[in-house]
Amino acid sequence: MVRERTRVLNLVQAVNEALDLALSRDERVLVFGEDVGRLGGVFRVTEGLQEKYGERRVFDTPLAESGILGLAIGLAMGGMRPVAEIQFAGFLYPALDQILSHLGRWRHRSRGRVGLPVVVRAPYGGGVHTPEQHADSPEALLGHTPGVKVVIPSSPERAKGLLLSAIEDEDPVFFLEAIKLYRGARAEVPEGYYTLPLGKARVLKEGKAATLIGYGGMVEVMLEAAEVARKEGVEVMVVDLETLVPLDEETLLEAVRETGRAIVVYEAMRTGGFGAEIAARIAEGAIDYLQAPVLRVAGYDAPYPPFSAIEHLYRPNARRVLAALRKALTY
């Protein structure tokens, strides 16, 4: 992998570059969804792609999420590699039948004859004062679907390589992009085509006091909390899960065994959220190492508030992570 030259890009630009490379490399790749063509997507993620690849390969669909998912499934069945965009992850709900009954199940119900190399991209999460229903984090819902993968990048550089892997993958992949990071995260991104492995978690920061575990938009929150703790002399480990399904349990458990304390951070509602799965895995695989209960810092058991004035109270921030850290350390 040659990755000499880099430029500073935001997440929108990194994803756009990945789509551009995938379209140019493989004729079977198609990009479609609502407003992805002429407009270039409501977040401009697909900007310029229709001009470059034509209306046949990058196209607007009618406004119908179930139709988009069904179309993607049929195209993949016929040998294409569709990359469908759902405008906001909270709009995946009308397509849940296609996702739960078919997208995740076709390979199994055809005993391997019909594999579906579909990628569904959707922006998720809060932090930028979106209207109602635009800030949902449905990763646990998707992760509870057998047969699909769930990938949530936390930086432009990771997003580009992971998306290219997702498009190469033979199975359906949900690729959730944190809205907060679209223009908020800027980083050095290598030029050219490169892939990053799915199913691997990353230790972003070493530390012995506790392990913070999260993904996507929560990674910067965890890093901020870790930085504050460091200034007070507490070194914590930070793990970015990156792929929720299949989960890299090995890296996760290793990280928890080293510190004996675990805090899971996610912005979906707490009950049944993906953090509950993480906590259960830790209980199953590392309970003998624990010096404190596994704690969750998550959204409240209520819909994500559309009111920008109180949104910050719902979405986990560094202060709430630090409060949990204090609780774990003084247990």
Place this chain on the structure above:
Amino acid sequence: MKPQVVQYLNKGEFPLGEEEALRLYRAMRRARFFDEKALTLQRQGRLGVYAPFMGQEAAQVGVALALGEGDWVVPSYRESAMLLAKGLPLHTLILYWRAHPAGWRFPEGVRAVNPYIPIATQIPQAVGLALAGRYRGEDWVVATSIGDGGTSKGDFHEGLNFAAVLGAPVVFLVQNNGYAISVPRSRQMKVDYLARRAEGYGMPGVVVDGNDAFAVYLEAKKAVERARKGEGPTLLEALTYRLAPHTTSDDPSRYRPKEEEEAWRAKDPILRLRKALEERGLWDQEREQTLLEALEEEFARELALTDQAPEPRPEEIVEHVYAEMGPDQRRAFEALKRGFHLEEAW
């Protein structure tokens, strides 16, 4: 104005070549033979729950035979006749209804996918499959089927709208058999003919007598031809009736009158076609007998094949979830293979 219902048999017309007509009859008779056998097997406990199609042979076989070999069928669970006519081996179909994993994998050469259980979800997928042919430079057409109840679902609307907007080569067959399990058509929709809706999507809509094999076959052929020429999708509504229960678990006497069933039994699509063939001297009792004996033989042979299918292995539960097994499937696979399910708690 009422749409015209396309019919031939009631008018004594014979619009097909003799061989073509005989092919249609044999395929319908074969399908009926399977349906009757399947019901018997189910009663013997040798099939799981089964959805009979008896009475709908003309609709299903008519459309399947109108397709070319390279074309696809995307069926719902009542379309066994369609699958047989499209070339699915009998033993695979039996194994499918036996819920044996070997019956879930349809052979590569057969351009048919597994039947859909959730209602209407196949519709947008059929559109995607049809478009994939275009991208690949192949001119395959996709025929997909749904019952009248299924047309109430959002996916039916989304799929038809997508097909029209994207110009997908699809034939949408609605087998209007009068009931969505127990709910009659009058409680399902306020429109007299579903084909009327076609105009709302911007595609041709055709109503055919679904128990008239000539009508279904010829209209399906036109629709397939249109699709192949790049003229887009067609909605084909076949007026028909399911003579048997919804599934082997259903009791239709609770929701529909005997007289209604009897009236439709008189319009049995197989008897109607047979009568037309007999009138032209193309069929008789002797030929029927020969055909039935051949079908009996074929069925016995294919059923014997299913007995040779290996016992499902416990670890098959977690196979084919992903192209490559993930760590969680791998762990379960090893455990199931060791037979832990008999000895240990998970």
